[in-house]
Amino acid sequence: MSTSVIRGVIGYTITPFAVDGSLDLAALGQSIDKLIASGVHAIAPLGSTGEGAYLSDSEWESVVRFSQEKIAGRVPTVVSVSDLTTARTVQRAQLAESCGATAVMVLPVSYWKLTDTEIVDHYKAVGAAINLPIMLYNNPGTSGTDLSVDLILRILSEVKNVTMVKESTGDIQRMHRLFKATDGKVAFYNGCNPLTLEALVAGATGWCTAAPNLIPKLNLALWDAVQNGQMEEARTLFYRQYEMLEYITRRGLPTTIKGGLKLQGLDVGAPRLPLQPLDAQGCTYLKGLLDTLC
Numbered sequence: 001m002s003t004s005v006i007r008g009v010i011g012y013t014i015t016p017f018a019v020d021g022s023l024d025l026a027a028l029g030q031s032i033d034k035l036i037a038s039g040v041h042a043i044a045p046l047g048s049t050g051e052g053a054y055l056s057d058s059e060w061e062s063v064v065r066f067s068q069e070k071i072a073g074r075v076p077t078v079v080s081v082s083d084l085t086t087a088r089t090v091q092r093a094q095l096a097e098s099c100g101a102t103a104v105m106v107l108p109v110s111y112w113k114l115t116d117t118e119i120v121d122h123y124k125a126v127g128a129a130i131n132l133p134i135m136l137y138n139n140p141g142t143s144g145t146d147l148s149v150d151l152i153l154r155i156l157s158e159v160k161n162v163t164m165v166k167e168s169t170g171d172i173q174r175m176h177r178l179f180k181a182t183d184g185k186v187a188f189y190n191g192c193n194p195l196t197l198e199a200l201v202a203g204a205t206g207w208c209t210a211a212p213n214l215i216p217k218l219n220l221a222l223w224d225a226v227q228n229g230q231m232e233e234a235r236t237l238f239y240r241q242y243e244m245l246e247y248i249t250r251r252g253l254p255t256t257i258k259g260g261l262k263l264q265g266l267d268v269g270a271p272r273l274p275l276q277p278l279d280a281q282g283c284t285y286l287k288g289l290l291d292t293l294c
Contacts (some may be wrong), residue, residue, distance in 0.1 A: 008041025016268035038216030193245035
C-alpha cells in the first residue's frame with residue numbers, strides 16, 4: 001500500500017453529458033486537461049461534483065477508466081467509490097485500484113441509518129479488498145450520516161489503510177480534536193469551501209474543492225499564501241473568492257460548476273435529473289462573480 005500523502009488543492013471533476021443524456025467523454029477530457037493545466041495538485045473524479053451517485057454502473061466504470069487514462073499519472077487521483085452497499089463499494093474500489101488510482105474516497109451512504117459497528121465494518125471490508133490508501137469522507141449533508149470524532153478515531157485504529165480524513169461538516173473543532181488525538185499524524189482535508197481559510201491555517205493537509213474548475217488561480221494562490229506564512233495575503237485572497245465559494249456550495253456543485261464552465265466556453269451539458277441547470281438569474285449572478293474574479 002502506498003503511504004504517500006497528497007498535499008495541496010485537490011480538484012473535483014464534473015461528469016459531462018451530451019444533449020441525449022449520454023456521457024460526453026470528449027468534454028470530460030477537456031475539463032481534466034483544464035484542471036491539470038491550472039496547476040491543481042491532484043484530481044478527484046466522481047465525487048459529489050461528478051454526480052457519481054447518478055450514474056449507472058457501466059457509466060461509472062467508463063468515467064473511471066477514461067479519467068485515469070486521461071490523467072495518465074500527471075497528478076495523483078482520489079476516486080470516490082461510495083455506493084449504497086458494501087459489496088458494490090468494494091467492487092468500485094477494486095476497479096479504481098486496477099485502473100491506477102492513487103487513493104479512494106469512501107462516504108458511508110445507506111438507505112437505512114447505520115450503527116457505528118456497521119460503519120466500521122463497511123470501511124474494514126473496503127480496506128481488506130484493496131492496497132490503496134482510503135480517504136474517509138464525512139459529509140452528513142449528502143450521506144445522512146455524521147461520523148463523530150470518536151467513531152473516526154475508531155475507524156483509523158481498526159482500518160490501517162484509512163490514512164486520510166475529509167471533513168465537510170464545517171466544524172473546525174473536529175479537525176483540532178483529530179489532530180490532538182493523533183498527534184497530527186492523520187492527513188486532514190477540508191471539504192467545506194466557506195471554511196477553507198480557517199482549515200488551512202489550522203494545518204489541513206489539503207483542500208478538496210470543485211472551485212478550480214472556475215477560479216483555479218485564486219484557489220492555488222490561497223494555498224500558497226498559507227503555506228508561505230503570508231497570512232495577510234491569505235486573508236485577502238480568501239475573502240476575495242469567498243462569495244464564489246459560498247455560492248457554488250449553497251446552490252449545488254454540479255449545477256453551478258457546469259453553469260460556470262459553459263460561461264467560460266466549455267459546454268459540459270446539464271446535470272442529470274433530478275438536478276437541473278442553473279436558471280437565468282443564477283447564470284447572471286455567477287457571470288458577475290466570474291467577471292470580477294477572472
